[in-house]
Structures are given as C-alpha cells and as structure tokens.
Amino acid sequence: MSEQKRVLSCIQPTGHMHFGNYFGAVKNWVDLQEKYNCVYGVVDYHAMTTLYKPDKLRQATWEIIFSLLAVGVKAENLFIQSLIPEHVELCWIFNCFSSYGQLQRMTQFKDKSNQAKETTKDTFISTGLFDYPVLQAADILLYHADFVPVGKDQDQHLELCRSIANRFNTQVGKEYFVLPETLHTETPKIMSTADPTRKMSKSAGDKHYINVFEEQKRILKQVRSAVTDAGASTMSVDANGIREKSAGVENLFELLKACGKLNAHKDLETKYNEGNLSYGDLKGTVGEALAELSAGFVARKAELMADKKNVKYQIQQSSAEIRVRAKQTLKDVRQLTGLGNLKY
Numbered sequence: 247m248s249e250q251k252r253v254l255s256c257i258q259p260t261g262h263m264h265f266g267n268y269f270g271a272v273k274n275w276v277d278l279q280e281k282y283n284c285v286y287g288v289v290d291y292h293a294m295t296t297l298y299k300p301d302k303l304r305q306a307t308w309e310i311i312f313s314l315l316a317v318g319v320k321a322e323n324l325f326i327q328s329l330i331p332e333h334v335e336l337c338w339i340f341n342c343f344s345s346y347g348q349l350q351r352m353t354q355f356k357d358k359s360n361q362a363k364e365t366t367k368d369t370f371i372s373t374g375l376f377d378y379p380v381l382q383a384a385d386i387l388l389y390h391a392d393f394v395p396v397g398k399d400q401d402q403h404l405e406l407c408r409s410i411a412n413r414f415n416t417q418v419g420k421e422y423f424v425l426p427e428t429l430h431t432e433t434p435k436i437m438s439t440a441d442p443t444r445k446m447s448k449s450a451g452d453k454h455y456i457n458v459f460e461e462q463k464r465i466l467k468q469v470r471s472a473v474t475d476a477g478a479s480t481m482s483v484d485a486n487g488i489r490e491k492s493a494g495v496e497n498l499f500e501l502l503k504a505c506g507k508l509n510a511h512k513d514l515e516t517k518y519n520e521g522n523l524s525y526g527d528l529k530g531t532v533g534e535a536l537a538e539l540s541a542g543f544v545a546r547k548a549e550l551m552a553d554k555k556n557v558k559y560q561i562q563q564s565s566a567e568i569r570v571r572a573k574q575t576l577k578d579v580r581q582l583t584g585l586g587n588l589k590y
C-alpha cells in the first residue's frame with residue numbers, strides 16, 4: 247500500500263471562529279482527517295508580525311485550540327507553532343533561498359502593511375510581516391506536505407513556497423522537498439448576513455459575522471435580521487423555471503446546504519422557484535440549522551474547558567510528537583546545506 251498523503255494547514259490565533267471561516271476552511275480540515283495524514287498548526291509566531299499584546303496572544307492561542315478541538319480537529323493532529331522552534335530555524339535557512347523581489351510582490355504584505363498604517367496610524371511595519379510567507383513555506387515543507395488546504399487568497403504564498411522548495415532542491419542537488427499542491431475545496435464563500443455583498447468576517451464589525459460558539463438566541467436573531475430583498479415574486483424566472491436569487495437569499499440557501507440540510511434546501515428551493523417562499527420561513531430554517539450545529543459545538547467546548555489542564559497537556563504532547571518529524575527534516579536540511587551537524 248502506498249504511503250498516505252500528507253496534509254498541512256495552519257490558522258492564526260486571531261479572532262473568533264465564525265461560520266465563514268468554519269464552512270470555508272475548518273470544516274474541511276476536520277473532513278480531511280478521515281483520508282490523509284494531517285497536521286494543523288496554530289501559528290503564534292505569525293501572529294507577532296503585526297501589532298499585538300503578549301498576554302492576549304497566549305490566551306487567543308488556547309482559545310482557538312479549544313475551538314478547533316470542539317468542532318472535531320483531533321488533538322493528536324494539532325500543534326502550537328512556537329512549541330516547535332524548528333519552524334523559525336527553517337525559516338532562516340529559507341530566507342537564504344527566497345528572492346527579495348518575489349517577496350516584494352506579495353499582495354498580502356502590501357494589503358496588511360497598508361491596513362496597519364490605516365488602523366494604527368503607525369508607520370512601523372515589521373520585517374516579520376515582510377518575511378511572513380517564508381515562515382509559511384517553512385511550516386509547510388517542514389512536514390513534507392503534499393496538500394495544503396487554504397483559501398484562494400493564499401495561492402501566491404503557495405507559489406512562493408514551491409519556488410523556495412525548487413531553489414533549495416536545485417542548490418543542494420537533490421529532490422529533497424516535494425512541491426506541495428494547494429487544495430481548494432468547493433468551499434462556499436459565506437457572505438455577511440447583514441450585508442451580503444461582503445464576505446462574513448470579523449474585521450467588518452460585530453454584525454458581519456456569526457460566531458460559531460454563540461448563544462442560540464443571538465444566532466436566531468442574527469439570521470432573522472438577515473438582509474434579503476422585496477420578495478421572491480419580485481425576482482425574474484428563466485425558461486427552466488429557475489428564479490433569480492438576490493445575494494442575501496443565495497447566502498441563506500448556501501448556509502442551509504453547508505449545514506447539510508439538503509432535504510430542507512430542496513423543499514425551500516422548490517417553493518422559492520414557485521414564488522411561494524416566505525423569507526420568514528427560510529430564515530427560521532437556516533437559523534435553526536445553524537443553532538443546532540452550534541449547540542453541539544458549544545457543549546463540546548464546555549466539556550473541553552472543564553478539562554482544561556488535561557487538554558493543554560495533550561496539546562503539548564501532540565506538539566512534542568509532531569516536533570520529532572520537524573527535527574528529522576532539520577537534521578536532513580543541516581546535512582544538505584553544509585551547516586554544523588547538531589546531534590538531535
């Protein structure tokens with residue numbers, strides 16, 4: 247039997263888990279665990295690249311760990327980046343295999359440095375922010391990942407990662423690193439229910455995202471106040487009997503599908519096409535589907551929080567076990583690049 251393919255992805259310990267990044271990314275992480283050898287990192291070194299507070303960083307790191315575990319990421323697959331310092335060692339080595347010009351073209355760097363200037367009115371842009379994609383390449387190649395499940399916004403970083411791997415392989419004269427592939431899933435782009443023309447995200451403000459670990463009542467309320475349109479009967483119907491949907495209504499249907507409520511989705515869509523769907527019913531069904539999903543996650547998170555010490559111990563253990571693989575890569579890389587030979 248051929249060896250199982252390896253998957254790696256990471257998330258920054260910033261912000262809440264909301265139904266946008268849950269359906270867009272994290273749910274996929276959970277599902278991939280069935281088929282592949284997966285490791286997932288909470289990247290706290292990356293979170294230092296823009297203005298941050300040390301005590302908040304540690305708290306946010308544990309917060310996202312508990313959230314990831316509650317939605318089904320397995321503890322043994324999860325690590326905290328800074329517990330594996332090989333990430334930064336490989337980043338340094340990769341700095342010497344990455345082109346300054348290519349880093350300058352990274353759109354995320356340009357966006358984030360502009361954003362930092364606007365929100366903090368500070369002209370300080372860290373070298374860490376510039377180097378962010380090189381650290382990301384180290385995250386990926388340290389574990390010889392075949393597949394990296396990420397959103398489209400990460401394509402440029404993955405391209406950089408492959409060019410670093412390529413340059414490294416050429417320089418050392420050996421195909422040591424496999425070139426990782428981006429794994430785009432059929433992830434829905436979940437829009438804000440308050441403004442369906444923009445994606446659901448924390449940065450736009452409280453009403454623009456629905457927290458996965460929210461109280462039932464608030465979820466129902468947020469969905470009830472979702473922006474729709476003047477009514478199904480006002481939308482045009484094509485020759486096949488398919489009625490056009492406004493962005494808000496489309497988003498509600500997407501959410502229902504993402505919750506796995508396929509029968510309800512089909513029934514409501516039929517009613518919609520017939521022009522008989524009340525948006526109150528649609529919102530009620532979507533709200534309940536989200537609230538039901540959330541209830542399970544909230545309960546699981548509470549159980550985990552009640553056992554905080556044990557969970558923290560488990561994650562330290564899993565990080566230590568995952569580190570064994572990182573150390574092996576570093577040992578090989580030191581050998582291949584002519585660096586001093588550490589005894590691990």
Ligand code: AMP
Binds near residue numbers: 268272397445446
């Ligand atoms: P973020 O929460 O912005 O750090 O993003 C974490 C991951 O979730 C990335 O892979 C994003 O592409 C994905 N993501 C974030 N917001 C959404 C959204 N509204 N719809 C779909 N995917 C999203």
Ligand code: TRP
Binds near residue numbers: 254255256289386395
């Ligand atoms: N840059 C990614 C994001 O903003 C997070 C990340 C860091 C990552 N290291 C990674 C994603 C390695 C995939 C693989 O979402």
